[in-house]
Amino acid sequence: MGIYAKFAAFYDELMGDRSETIDQVRSYLAKHLPTATSLLELGCGTGALLAGFAGELALAGVDQSPEMLAIAAERVPGATLTQADMTEFSLGARYDVVICLFDTLNHLPRFDDWAEAFKRAHEHLVEGGLFIFDVNTIGRLRGLGRQQPYVEDFAGNYVIMNITPTDSDVFVWEVKIFERLGEDIFKLHHETILELGVPLAQIRAALEPYFDVLAEDDQDGHLVSDDADRIFFACRSRG
Ligand SMILES: C[S@@+](CC[C@H](N)C(=O)[O-])C[C@H]1O[C@@H](n2cnc3c(N)ncnc32)[C@H](O)[C@@H]1O
Numbered sequence: 001m002g003i004y005a006k007f008a009a010f011y012d013e014l015m016g017d018r019s020e021t022i023d024q025v026r027s028y029l030a031k032h033l034p035t036a037t038s039l040l041e042l043g044c045g046t047g048a049l050l051a052g053f054a055g056e057l058a059l060a061g062v063d064q065s066p067e068m069l070a071i072a073a074e075r076v077p078g079a080t081l082t083q084a085d086m087t088e089f090s091l092g093a094r095y096d097v098v099i100c101l102f103d104t105l106n107h108l109p110r111f112d113d114w115a116e117a118f119k120r121a122h123e124h125l126v127e128g129g130l131f132i133f134d135v136n137t138i139g140r141l142r143g144l145g146r147q148q149p150y151v152e153d154f155a156g157n158y159v160i161m162n163i164t165p166t167d168s169d170v171f172v173w174e175v176k177i178f179e180r181l182g183e184d185i186f187k188l189h190h191e192t193i194l195e196l197g198v199p200l201a202q203i204r205a206a207l208e209p210y211f212d213v214l215a216e217d218d219q220d221g222h223l224v225s226d227d228a229d230r231i232f233f234a235c236r237s238r239g
Contacts, residue, residue, distance in 0.1 A: 002064060002065055002066075003064075003065065003107075003191065003192075003193055004045070004065040004067060004068050004191070004193075005065065005067050005191075006177070006189040006190065006191050007175060007177070007189070007191045007193075008046065008065060008067035008068045008070075008071060009067070010154075010157070010159070010177050010179070010189070011045065011046050011068065011071075012046050012048060012071070013154055013155050014152075014154055014159060014177075015048065015102075018048045018049060018052070019052070020219075021049060021101055021102065021134075022049060022052035022053070024217075024219075024232060025049070025052075025053075025097075025099060025101070025132055026052075028130065028132050028214075028215065028232075028234040029097065029130070032130055032214055032215075032234060032236065033096060033097065033128075033129070033130050035096075036057060036096035036097050036129075036130070037057060037058060037096055038057055038058040038059075038060075038095040038096045038097070039053055039057045039058070039059055039060070039095055039096065039097040039098070039099065040059075040060040040061070040062070040091070040095040040097070040098045040099075040124055041059075041060070041061045041062070041098075041099045041100070041101070042062050042086040042098065042099070042100040042104065042117060042120070042121065043062070043063055043064075043086055043100055043101075043102075043104030043105075043107065044061025044062065044063050044068075044069075044072055044079075044081070045063055045065070045068045045071075045072065045102070045104075046068050046071040046072050046075065047061060047071065047072030047073075047075040047076040047079065047081075048075075049099065049101060049102075050072065050075075050076045050079050051075050051076050054076055054078060054079075055078075057096075057097075058095075059076060059078065059079035059080070060079060060080040060081070060082070060091065060093070060095065061076075061079055061080075061081045061082070062081075062082050062083075062084050062086055062089055062091070063081070063083065063084075063086075064083065064084065064085050064086070065083075066083055069081050069083055086100070086104075086108075086117050086120060087108065087113045087116035087117050087120065088116065088120070089120060090120075090123070091124060093124070094124055094125060094126045094129070095124055095125060095126070095129065096125075096126055096129050096130070097125075097129060097130045097131075097132065098121040098124055098125055098129065098130070098131050098132070099131075099132045099133065100117065100121065100131075100132075100133040100134075101132070101133060101134050102134065103134065103135060103136040103195065103230070104133075105117060105133055105134075105135055106135055106136050106141075106195040106196055106197070106198075107193065107194070107195060108196060109170050109194040109195075109196045110196070111196065111198055111202065111206075114196075114198065114203070114206060115206045118131075118206055118207060118210060118211070119210070121133075121210075121237075122210040122211065122237055125237040126237070126239075127237060127238070127239025128236060128237060128239065129236075129237045130214075130234060130235065130236060130237070131211055131233075131234075131235040131236075131237060132232065132233070132234050132235075133232070133233050134219070134230050134231060134232045134233070135198065135203065135230070135231055135233075136195060136197065136229070136230060137197065137200070137225075137226050137227065137228050137229065137230070137231060138169060138197030138198060138199055138226050139197075139225070139226045139227035139228065140197075140227075140228070140229045140230070141163070141165075141169075141171045141195060141197040142165065142197070144163040144171070145163050145164060145165035145171055147163070149161065149162040150162070156180045157177060157178060157179050157180050157186075158177070158178040158180075158186070159175065159176065159177050159178070160174075160175075160176045160178075161173060161174070161175050161176075162174045163195075169196055169197045169198070170194050170195070170196050170197075171194070171195045171196075171197065172192060172193075172194060173192070173193040173194070173195060174190070174191075174192055175190070175191040175192075175193065176188060176189070176190050176191075177189040177190075177191075199226055200216070200224070200225070200226055200231065203233070207233070207235055210237065210238060211235035211236060211237055211238060212235060212236045212238060213233060213234075213235050214234045214235060214236055215232070215233070215234040216231055216232070216233055217231065217232045217234075218230070218231055218232075219231075219232065
């Protein structure tokens with residue numbers, strides 16, 4: 001069973017409204033490529049972000065999880081969805097915009113694979129197209145690694161998330177979902193997700209051969225640094 005197999009059914013309820021991220025992408029499009037007509041998402045999950053552009057742009061998504069893609073197919077029936085690893089796929093098409101959001105890149109635990117994903121994004125973009133992605137910073141992951149487990153109830157169920165550091169920059173996210181089946185009866189769904197933290201300078205260096213970085217923004221408007229939370233990058237493909 002691959003990652004997100006058990007998480008998929010609960011993902012949207014847990015992650016909630018995604019309009020802030022959709023608005024962030026919209027603002028980059030308005031500023032840097034208002035003529036865009038097509039968009040590909042790497043790690044599109046349940047299609048929560050693609051759905052925000054339905055009816056406006058021709059949409060495509062790649063994800064390795066069949067469980068997440070099944071939800072996306074229902075939610076965004078017009079999108080072309082492909083089950084694949086975002087570090088090694090070829091759709092034989094180019095798009096105006098490629099996005100990879102909600103710390104999906106961090107899910108690649110080897111930095112060599114980030115460089116491969118950057119190459120795949122570049123290969124699937126038209127010249128001058130936009131690559132928009134975000135990352136959990138290394139500082140944020142270290143901070144989360146020091147915190148107590150996070151507990152939340154949602155729709156009658158409970159989730160416990162715990163982030164543990166390792167002796168490298170890989171962090172282990174344990175997600176335990178207790179699905180309520182009866183008054184005092186719960187079913188446990190346990191998922192382990194790895195996230196790699198990468199210094200921003202290393203990310204910029206890996207982008208350099210393919211992209212001009214147009215913007216780097218902290219999600220909360222704070223200073224862009226390795227100690228910020230989530231950093232968005234907007235990059236122009238050099239063709
Ligand atoms: C945090 S979720 C984000 C989903 C979606 N982008 C969103 O914002 O809701 C990460 C997604 O990336 C997918 N993923 C992780 N590693 C992947 C890989 N190597 N290739 C393709 N998809 C991957 C997972 O299956 C999951 O759907």
